[in-house]
Amino acid sequence: xAKLSMTVNGRAVSGEATGNRLLxxxxxxxxxxxxxxxxxDTSQCGACVVHVNGKAVKSCTMMxxxxxxxxxxxxEGIAEPDGTLSRVQQAFQDYHGLQCGFCTPGMVMxxxxxxxxxxxxxxxxxxHHLEGNICRCTGYHNIVKAIMAASGQDVxxxxxx
Amino acid sequence: xxxxxxxxxxxxxxxxVRFLTGTxxxxxxxxxxxxxYVYFLRSDVAHGRINNIDTxxxxxxEGVVGIFTGADFEGIGGLPCGWQVTDRxxxxxxxxxxxxxxxxxxxxxxxxxxxxxxxxxxQARDAAEAIEVDIEELPAVVDMKAALEEGSAKVHDxxxxxxxxxxxxxxxxxAAVDEAIKNAAHVTTLELVNNRLxxxxxxxxxxxxxYNRSNDESTLYTTSQNPHVIRLLMGAFVLGIPxxxxxxxxxxxxxxxxxxxxxxxxxxxxxxxxxxxNRPVKWTASRSEAFMSDAHGRDHVTKIELALDxxxxxxxxxxxxxxxxGAYLSTFAPxxxxxxxxxxxxxxxxxxLIYVNVKAVFTNTVPVDAYRGAGRPEATYQxxxxxxxxxxxxxxxxxxxxxxxxxxxxxxxxxxxxxxxTGDYFATMDKLEEIADLAGFEARRKESEAKGxxxxxxxxxxxxxxxxxxxxxxGQLGARAGLYDAATVRVNATGSISVMVGAHSHGxxxxxxxxxxxxxxxxxxxSMIEIVHGDSSKIPFGxxxxxxxxxxxxxxxxxxxTEKIIKKAxxxxxxxxxxxxxDIELKDGQFTVAGTDKSVAWGDVTLAxxxxxxxxxxxxxxxxxETAFYDPSNFTYPSGAYCCEVELxxxxxxxxxxxxxxxxxxxxxxxxxxxxxxxxxGIGQGIGQALLENCVYDSEGQLLSASYMDYAMPRAxxxxxxxxxxxxxxxxxHNPLGVKGCGEAGAIGSPPSVVNAVIDAIQSSGKKDVTxxxxxxxxxxxxxxxxG
Numbered sequence: 015x016a017k018l019s020m021t022v023n024g025r026a027v028s029g030e031a032t033g034n035r036l037l038x039x040x041x042x043x044x045x046x047x048x049x050x051x052x053x054x055d056t057s058q059c060g061a062c063v064v065h066v067n068g069k070a071v072k073s074c075t076m077m078x079x080x081x082x083x084x085x086x087x088x089x090e091g092i093a094e095p096d097g098t099l100s101r102v103q104q105a106f107q108d109y110h111g112l113q114c115g116f117c118t119p120g121m122v123m124x125x126x127x128x129x130x131x132x133x134x135x136x137x138x139x140x141x142h143h144l145e146g147n148i149c150r151c152t153g154y155h156n157i158v159k160a161i162m163a164a165s166g167q168d169v170x171x172x173x174x175x
Numbered sequence: 176x177x178x179x180x181x182x183x184x185x186x187x188x189x190x191x192v193r194f195l196t197g198t199x200x201x202x203x204x205x206x207x208x209x210x211x212y213v214y215f216l217r218s219d220v221a222h223g224r225i226n227n228i229d230t231x232x233x234x235x236x237e238g239v240v241g242i243f244t245g246a247d248f249e250g251i252g253g254l255p256c257g258w259q260v261t262d263r264x265x266x267x268x269x270x271x272x273x274x275x276x277x278x279x280x281x282x283x284x285x286x287x288x289x290x291x292x293x294x295x296x297x298q299a300r301d302a303a304e305a306i307e308v309d310i311e312e313l314p315a316v317v318d319m320k321a322a323l324e325e326g327s328a329k330v331h332d333x334x335x336x337x338x339x340x341x342x343x344x345x346x347x348x349x350a351a352v353d354e355a356i357k358n359a360a361h362v363t364t365l366e367l368v369n370n371r372l373x374x375x376x377x378x379x380x381x382x383x384x385x386y387n388r389s390n391d392e393s394t395l396y397t398t399s400q401n402p403h404v405i406r407l408l409m410g411a412f413v414l415g416i417p418x419x420x421x422x423x424x425x426x427x428x429x430x431x432x433x434x435x436x437x438x439x440x441x442x443x444x445x446x447x448x449x450x451x452x453n454r455p456v457k458w459t460a461s462r463s464e465a466f467m468s469d470a471h472g473r474d475h476v477t478k479i480e481l482a483l484d485x486x487x488x489x490x491x492x493x494x495x496x497x498x499x500x501g502a503y504l505s506t507f508a509p510x511x512x513x514x515x516x517x518x519x520x521x522x523x524x525x526x527x528l529i530y531v532n533v534k535a536v537f538t539n540t541v542p543v544d545a546y547r548g549a550g551r552p553e554a555t556y557q558x559x560x561x562x563x564x565x566x567x568x569x570x571x572x573x574x575x576x577x578x579x580x581x582x583x584x585x586x587x588x589x590x591x592x593x594x595x596x597t598g599d600y601f602a603t604m605d606k607l608e609e610i611a612d613l614a615g616f617e618a619r620r621k622e623s624e625a626k627g628x629x630x631x632x633x634x635x636x637x638x639x640x641x642x643x644x645x646x647x648x649x650g651q652l653g654a655r656a657g658l659y660d661a662a663t664v665r666v667n668a669t670g671s672i673s674v675m676v677g678a679h680s681h682g683x684x685x686x687x688x689x690x691x692x693x694x695x696x697x698x699x700x701x702s703m704i705e706i707v708h709g710d711s712s713k714i715p716f717g718x719x720x721x722x723x724x725x726x727x728x729x730x731x732x733x734x735x736x737t738e739k740i741i742k743k744a745x746x747x748x749x750x751x752x753x754x755x756x757x758d759i760e761l762k763d764g765q766f767t768v769a770g771t772d773k774s775v776a777w778g779d780v781t782l783a784x785x786x787x788x789x790x791x792x793x794x795x796x797x798x799x800x801e802t803a804f805y806d807p808s809n810f811t812y813p814s815g816a817y818c819c820e821v822e823l824x825x826x827x828x829x830x831x832x833x834x835x836x837x838x839x840x841x842x843x844x845x846x847x848x849x850x851x852x853x854x855x856x857g858i859g860q861g862i863g864q865a866l867l868e869n870c871v872y873d874s875e876g877q878l879l880s881a882s883y884m885d886y887a888m889p890r891a892x893x894x895x896x897x898x899x900x901x902x903x904x905x906x907x908x909h910n911p912l913g914v915k916g917c918g919e920a921g922a923i924g925s926p927p928s929v930v931n932a933v934i935d936a937i938q939s940s941g942k943k944d945v946t947x948x949x950x951x952x953x954x955x956x957x958x959x960x961x962x963g
Binding site: 034042043046047048049050051052053054055056058059061088089090092093097099103106107108110112113114115116117118119122137140141142144145147148149150151152153154155156157158159172173 | 190191195196198203204375378429462463683852855859860883888889890
């Protein structure tokens with residue numbers, strides 16, 4: 015068991031983890047932050063995406079020990095402290111970008127980071143950027159639309175031919 | 176003007192806030208004090224005899240709380256099958272035992288052999304590795320036709336063969352159908368495979384069992400679409416726990432698509448073991464485990480023949496299907512290739528004679544059961560493919576051939592025993608031609624060809640049957656359950672309302688859409704109404720959510736219960752207003768005496784019901800709470816027309832979906848935003864089936880596609896934006912909301928149009944001999960067909 019400490023959503027936390035403990039297990043089971051989800055065991059689905067030191071990372075691909083000293087943001091840390099949704103979260107609600115909600119935390123974390131890096135992505139850029147996030151409910155239509163809307167683009171004409 | 180609240184409004188989903196902020200409560204988020212973890216040791220061979228299981232070394236390992244094998248379940252019920260099909264000869268299907276843990280033999284890769292319960296998952300896993308299992312491998316039965324050959328190895332030694340049933344429908348039509356096909360001017364024949372799929376909701380299955388010794392009560396938290404069904408099946412048939420001592424909770428569930436309908440061994444195990452060990456037991460499936468333990472979908476091999484007269488009218492249809500059941504009968508498996516498939520073979524057409532034959536086969540593979548659409552996608556796919564092939568053979572326009580044969584008068588009794596109440600297939604086809612811009616296709620094809628690409632256009636129609644019912648009819652057909660649903664409307668003293676419903680939301684947005692209906696009926700704000708679902712201790716006995724039934728069946732129960740509320744509330748209002756009950760009108764949350772300005776507000780009436788100081792106690796009871804059970808008199812029949820446009824790279828065989836349009840008739844719509852989302856999701860899964868997804872076994876029964884590295888899930892780049900329309904609405908005539916259901920349409924309606932489009936693209940290059948390619952249309956398959 016190694017001792018670890020890190021900052022999660024602005025709060026200093028510490029704990030212990032064996033060498034094979036995944037970051038996502040540490041978040042979900044030790045910190046009881048269950049917003050980050052596990053949808054697969056091959057790092058394909060992206061339900062577990064969090065931000066580690068400013069990068070979007072699948073928290074199932076990283077050992078908890080590797081995150082010692084890191085600055086981490088999870089889905090629980092995306093809205094304003096007063097509960098106001100971020101623009102990405104709000105767009106997902108406004109444009110019905112989620113159904114069962116299971117992939118949603120990963121989608122929001124990936125999309126949030128995308129818009130930091132590329133403030134006005136094209137449809138193709140968004141679809142390409144989501145290659146590591148699987149959704150089974152929405153057929154991606156409203157996820158892509160929500161991300162475009164969150165970036166300030168006019169989505170009223172999409173597929174309304 | 177779009178409405179901003181009530182029925183027809185695109186109300187934003189209230190459940191989204193918790194899902195978007197990481198505060199949802201999924202089963203794996205539930206941890207119970209003192210919980211243990213179970214790891215299932217599963218078979219790595221498809222078929223084998225268990226000679227011995229030695230758990231002694233494992234039992235001595237650190238943290239191990241208990242180890243269980245099939246022997247611990249001797250004398251305990253196996254997993255029950257909820258539907259008994261009667262075959263062509265009047266005999267009941269063959270129904271093998273389905274033990275919770277394997278007994279005597281293992282019958283598919285993933286079949287659970289032993290369960291290790293330990294203080295941590297790691298300890299359970301480590302101990303499982305120390306279990307010594309002596310399995311004598313037996314020849315595996317994988318291919319369905321080979322499974323039926325004389326001398327084939329048998330999946331179940333105590334059955335006469337691997338044939339579950341040989342079903343004919345309608346058996347009395349058979350001779351006439353054979354005759355009509357023999358004498359037809361033209362017969363189009365097609366042999367095809369409806370590929371085996373894995374539903375893959377993003378949340379893997381989870382089960383947590385808890386036992387309270389002080390009151391002898393068990394609680395199961397599980398990823399289910401229908402907690403009451405699980406309580407009944409597991410309590411009554413497997414573990415013998417009376418229903419009042421068994422609570423089943425399905426909290427937030429991360430998608431289902433059918434695969435979370437069924438009662439699974441792991442649910443029974445954690446409930447059983449929690450009682451035995453007096454400790455809570457938790458199981459969380461890994462995705463690999465899900466691939467080898469979740470019920471799979473589809474897997475039909477079909478020959479279909481369509482007969483036409485000299486004027487291209489459809490005169491008869493004959494099909495022969497082999498349907499894979501897998502190694503055991505999953506909960507509703509026998510109904511899928513029969514009553515959910517054969518009854519749909521008329522499709523949108525007035526074909527007068529139809530005969531459907533289905534041979535259901537046991538193989539050494541994971542059990543197959545309902546997946547989004549369940550039987551109806553299989554019916555639609557073969558029918559819409561054979562119609563398209565017929566049009567090509569006859570040199571007529573595929574849309575014109577469909578229109579010529581459309582059913583045009585309703586109600587319409589099909590030759591496969593169902594009666595469509597409403598529909599307008601011409602209207603949805605007209606709408607499709609408009610929204611898909613068929614007129615612009617040739618120009619787009621030229622653009623593609625200028626780039627060296629092929630472009631194809633495929634169209635299909637579909638008919639669906641939702642809200643399967645009535646119960647007395649489905650009972651005659653073999654269902655071992657009722658198919659009604661229930662709702663309790665509990666009005667609180669200050670006027671807010673809790674509606675307890677038997678339907679279960681695992682992505683469908685019931686918490687938003689159901690209040691829209693009640694709010695509309697009462698004229699109060701949606702925010703005053705809350706939906707409670709998913710907990711057998713809180714809700715009336717309901718059958719859950721599948722088969723696009725929630726609004727048509729449970730929504731109808733909710734309407735009936737709300738009508739009772741209104742009736743009683745009017746009585747109270749008439750007392751408060753000192754007026755005759757018949758003169759009371761309810762509008763915008765105000766009870767008014769007709770023709771006067773005398774009124775009382777909703778909140779005054781609800782308060783009077785619970786503080787009955789000024790109240791007609793001699794006539795009615797205090798309180799305001801009503802329950803209704805609703806058993807529909809018929810299925811509902813959504814229908815529609817879909818169009819897919821593809822571009823095909825002849826160099827590589829790679830297909831891209833360039834445009835996709837769907838014109839659906841769902842009857843009345845409560846929340847168009849949610850309805851459109853359901854269609855989008857269904858289309859995404861349909862495109863997945865058509866182009867990408869395939870569950871593959873090798874000849875020895877090894878599952879080759881057991882992870883997302885091997886099973887191709889559709890991703891954002893694989894699909895386009897979809898154009899969807901549901902304005903062609905012919906309301907259902909037999910439920911109070913006039914709704915038809917929309918959850919499965921997209922998955923039913925999309926695969927044939929994708930395949931039709933690819934065949935169109937290939938034939939546009941002059942390769943007229945390419946008339947069919949089996950799904951998924953991978954680049955390899957398409958390229959190989961084009962070389963052929």
